[in-house]
Structure formats: structure tokens, C-alpha cells
Amino acid sequence: MSRKHDEWGWMLAADFFFAGLGGAMLAIAGIADLFLGDAQTSVLGNFAGAIFIAIGAGLLILELGRPFQAFRVFMNPKSILTFGAWNMTFAIIAGLLFASFGITILPWSGFILVRKFLAAFCVIFGLVVATYPGVLLARHKARPFWNGPGIMVLFFLSSFITGMAGHILSGYVIGESSWFIAEGYIVSSFSSLVLQDLPHLTAIMLLFQLIFWAGYIWIKRSGGTEREAEAAQRWVNGDLSASFQLGFILLGTIVPIVLLLFTTPAIHSVGACLAILGGAIMRYLVVRAGEDRTWLPGEQKYRSRLPVGDEEFLKVWK
Amino acid sequence: MARYAMVIDTRRCIGCQSCTVACKVHNELPVDMIYNPVTTVGPTGVFPNLHMVHIPLLCMHCENTPCVDACPTGASLRREDGIVWIDEKKCVGCKACVMACPYGARIFNQEKGIVQKCDFCLDRVEKGNIPRCVQSCHQKARIFGDLDDPNSEVAKLKNSHHTVRLLDELGSKPSVFYIYGLEARMK
Numbered sequence: 001m002s003r004k005h006d007e008w009g010w011m012l013a014a015d016f017f018f019a020g021l022g023g024a025m026l027a028i029a030g031i032a033d034l035f036l037g038d039a040q041t042s043v044l045g046n047f048a049g050a051i052f053i054a055i056g057a058g059l060l061i062l063e064l065g066r067p068f069q070a071f072r073v074f075m076n077p078k079s080i081l082t083f084g085a086w087n088m089t090f091a092i093i094a095g096l097l098f099a100s101f102g103i104t105i106l107p108w109s110g111f112i113l114v115r116k117f118l119a120a121f122c123v124i125f126g127l128v129v130a131t132y133p134g135v136l137l138a139r140h141k142a143r144p145f146w147n148g149p150g151i152m153v154l155f156f157l158s159s160f161i162t163g164m165a166g167h168i169l170s171g172y173v174i175g176e177s178s179w180f181i182a183e184g185y186i187v188s189s190f191s192s193l194v195l196q197d198l199p200h201l202t203a204i205m206l207l208f209q210l211i212f213w214a215g216y217i218w219i220k221r222s223g224g225t226e227r228e229a230e231a232a233q234r235w236v237n238g239d240l241s242a243s244f245q246l247g248f249i250l251l252g253t254i255v256p257i258v259l260l261l262f263t264t265p266a267i268h269s270v271g272a273c274l275a276i277l278g279g280a281i282m283r284y285l286v287v288r289a290g291e292d293r294t295w296l297p298g299e300q301k302y303r304s305r306l307p308v309g310d311e312e313f314l315k316v317w318k
Numbered sequence: 319m320a321r322y323a324m325v326i327d328t329r330r331c332i333g334c335q336s337c338t339v340a341c342k343v344h345n346e347l348p349v350d351m352i353y354n355p356v357t358t359v360g361p362t363g364v365f366p367n368l369h370m371v372h373i374p375l376l377c378m379h380c381e382n383t384p385c386v387d388a389c390p391t392g393a394s395l396r397r398e399d400g401i402v403w404i405d406e407k408k409c410v411g412c413k414a415c416v417m418a419c420p421y422g423a424r425i426f427n428q429e430k431g432i433v434q435k436c437d438f439c440l441d442r443v444e445k446g447n448i449p450r451c452v453q454s455c456h457q458k459a460r461i462f463g464d465l466d467d468p469n470s471e472v473a474k475l476k477n478s479h480h481t482v483r484l485l486d487e488l489g490s491k492p493s494v495f496y497i498y499g500l501e502a503r504m505k
Binding site: 065069074075080085140141143290299301302314 | 350355358408411428484
């Protein structure tokens with residue numbers, strides 16, 4: 001029996017990842033523009049924020065059972081998914097418009113007040129988009145690993161780490177394509193203090209992430225219910241432990257911390273790539289952890305007896 | 319307005335799964351989908367005092383519905399009579415309700431691309447009939463009716479026996495009540 005019947009697939013994890021990455025990139029770009037001045041983040045990074053959210057929305061649509069009916073997800077204002085869908089839409093529009101101000105040949109690029117308004121919208125919608133997946137998961141009462149506000153904080157933190165890493169990477173790529181900037185088409189961010197300081201700030205946030213995750217797993221292991229402790233055990237020495245410890249903690253957190261403490265932009269960009277990879281691995285593992293539900297009496301034994309790997313047979317049978 | 323509920327007397331259930339089969343046939347479900355599984359707890363205890371309980375599971379038709387709140391399309395609905403159902407035309411198969419349901423009562427139908435669940439055989443109830451699983455239970459372990467009618471069997475059983483609701487601590491207030499003969503051994 002396929003697991004598709006009762007759980008989300010990898011595309012939803014990818015949606016959470018891209019939404020977090022893109023939302024945080026927009027929020028960072030907006031905050032930098034509002035409080036620190038023009039061209040603090042690269043034009044590529046500003047565009048990438050909106051595009052990443054759009055990619056996430058696309059993956060969310062593909063995850064649906066009826067993708068061509070996707071417009072219906074905007075219908076129920078009480079649902080947090082509807083709230084997220086509307087905010088993703090607004091964030092994509094605000095992000096693309098805001099980023100377009102960095103292209104100097106466009107006639108509206110000089111309208112500073114409009115740009116500031118768009119930057120404020122980017123901050124608001126970006127923050128919501130970066131946070132809502134965590135809120136969505138935290139409200140699942142019968143999913144012991146997700147339930148509680150902790151997962152929201154971890155998602156928010158990871159979103160900002162990947163967002164900062166995204167801007168580091170975009171700044172590096174733009175720096176390598178300086179001939180384009182020299183032509184005068186886009187606003188230069190070479191002298192940006194934000195981009196210069198981001199690697200160290202990202203390293204500090206990664207350290208916070210390491211501490212928060214250790215605390216989260218520890219609390220869950222000694223948590224309120226037996227099921228919560230069992231769910232956390234999967235991350236310590238269960239089926240998720242190798243990916244969590246080697247993929248997320250070592251490769252996606254500790255190694256980037258070290259690399260981001262160097263002073264070479266090329267090494268920073270490698271560290272940023274690894275931090276982004278860590279964010280993607282984390283989202284995938286957290287969505288996988290949703291398999292753990294508080295069992296009803298006898299349900300675990302019942303489910304363990306259901307056939308596994310008979311998808312091909314069922315396809316032929318139909 | 320009626321307030322539909324079901325009482326399941328686990329002292330009577332023998333785990334024959336006829337309700338599971340009747341439901342599957344009535345709702346024309348694919349091979350790999352079940353609305354009404356019957357789980358078994360036990361045997362527990364020490365010989366010769368061994369005990370086993372069968373627990374039919376289904377949608378609990380909760381009063382506080384996490385699934386309805388989670389549905390972004392408005393396809394999941396709760397009627398005034400307490401029946402929670404899915405408007406299949408509106409469902410896009412996002413599985414938000416599947417994940418939100420604490421009872422695992424919602425299943426994604428891969429053929430149709432939508433989520434489906436037990437609706438207390440809404441088509442039958444609207445015609446004044448009882449759900450198919452209740453009709454097929456030869457042990458009379460499933461009792462269906464209007465909780466607001468003091469003369470109904472469900473109301474009498476609920477008021478005269480110690481009934482429990484599954485995962486009641488989550489606050490979803492299910493409309494399915496269980497009479498456990500052996501509740502002390504269920505844990």
C-alpha cells in the first residue's frame with residue numbers, strides 16, 4: 001500500500017523550503033532597503049527571492065491531486081493554507097516589482113517613495129511566507145513531532161539562514177558578472193555593508209540553529225507523551241538519524257559555520273550553498289517526521305500488517 | 319435538527335470485518351482504500367485470564383473539526399446535523415485535512431486525485447436509513463441515531479453506560495462513542 005494515501009510528498013517539503021528561502025530573501029532585501037539604504041542587496045538576489053517563492057508555489061500545485069483546480073486553494077479564509085497561498089501571491093508580485101527598481105533602464109527606477117512602499121510590502125509578505133509553513137505544521141495536534149511552537153521558530157530561523165545564504169550567493173554571482181553592471185543597466189551593490197557582513201551573521205545564525213535543534217530534539221525526547229519521545233528517537237538513532245546528523249547538522253550547519261568565517265568570497269559562496277542544502281534537507285526530514293501520528297488503540301499493529309510494495313500489483317489490478 | 323452520533327459497543331464486536339467490507343462495497347472504494355478498519359488490542363493478560371478487544375474505527379464526525387479548518391478550498395464541511403463530509407467537486411487533493419485529522423480517517427484516492435472519508439452514508443441517512451456498516455453488523459455492536467432524541471438507542475446507551483471518545487484530550491469532541499468492557503486493559 002502506497003504511503004501517498006496518508007502523507008505529504010517531497011514536493012510539499014520543497015515548497016516549504018523555497019517559500020522559506022524566497023520569503024526571507026525578500027524580507028532581508030526589504031529591511032536593508034528601508035533602514036540601510038539603496039543597493040544593499042544584489043538585484044539578482046531581489047529577483048531570486050520572488051522567483052523562489054514562485055517555484056515553491058509551482059511545486060505546491062504539482063503536489064495536489066488535481067493541479068488544474070489549484071485556484072480553489074484561495075477559497076477558505078479560515079484555512080492557514082489559503083492564508084499562505086494569498087501571501088505567496090502578494091509576495092511574488094511585490095518582490096518582482098521591488099526588484100525591477102534595480103534595473104536602471106526601466107523608467108520607474110527613480111521613484112524612491114514607491115520603491116520604499118514596495119520594500120515594506122516585501123518585509124511584511126516575506127516574513128509571513130517564511131513563517132507560515134512552521135505555523136501550519138505546529139498546529140497539527142496529533143503529529144507529535146510537529147506539534148507546538150518550537151517548529152515555527154526552527155522554520156523561521158532556517159528560512160532566514162537560507163535567505164541570507166541566498167543573498168551571499170547572488171552577490172557573488174553578480175560580482176563575477178561585473179561586465180553587465182559596468183554597462184550601467186543595474187544598480188551596483190558592490191560597496192554594500194549588508195552583503196559584506198552577511199557571511200558572519202549567517203554563521204552566528206547557524207550556531208543558533210544548532211543550539212535550537214539540539215534543544216528541540218532533547219525536549220521532544222523527554223517530552224509530554226510516549227509518542228513524542230518515539231518520534232524524536234527517529235532523529236537520534238532511527239531511520240532519519242543519518243540524514244539529520246550527517247546531512248543537516250554536519251554538512252548543512254557545522255561545515256558552513258567554518259567556511260563562512262573565512263574572508264574569501266568564493267569560500268563564502270560554498271558555505272552558503274551548503275547552508276541552503278541543509279535547509280532543504282531539514283524541510284524534507286521534518287515533513288517525513290509527519291508520518292508519526294498519535295496511534296489509536298490497536299492501529300499500529302493494524303497498519304504494520306498492511307501490504308507494502310504492492311503498488312505495481314495494484315496498478316495492474318486496476 | 320438531529321445530531322447524529324454512533325455508539326460502538328466493543329463488548330459485542332467480534333472483529334469479523336463485515337462492516338469494513340459492507341462500507342467498501344457501498345462506497346465502491348479501490349482495493350487499497352478502507353474507511354472502516356477494525357483494529358485489535360490484545361490478547362492481553364495471563365492465561366487463563368486472556369482478553370482481546372476489537373475496535374472499529376471510522377471518521378469521528380468531530381464537533382471541533384480540525385479537518386474542516388485545515389481545508390483551503392472549503393470542500394470539507396460539517397452539516398448542522400453533525401455529519402462531516404467532503405464536497406468532491408471542490409476538493410483538490412492537497413491532503414491538508416488528511417494530515418490534520420487526528421484519527422487517520424481521511425484517505426487520498428490516487429485514482430480520483432481527491433480525499434475521501436466516511437460520511438455516515440449520507441445518501442442513506444438523508445433517505446431515513448442507517449449507515450451500511452450499522453446495517454451489516456450482525457452483533458449489533460454499532461448503533462446509530464440522533465443524540466438529541468432522548469428515546470433513541472444512541473442517547474440511551476450514551477447516558478446509561480460509561481462511554482469514551484478516542485483522543486478526547488485533543489478537544490475535537492468526536493460524535494463516535496465507545497463502550498469499553500475492558501477499558502482498564504486498553505492502555
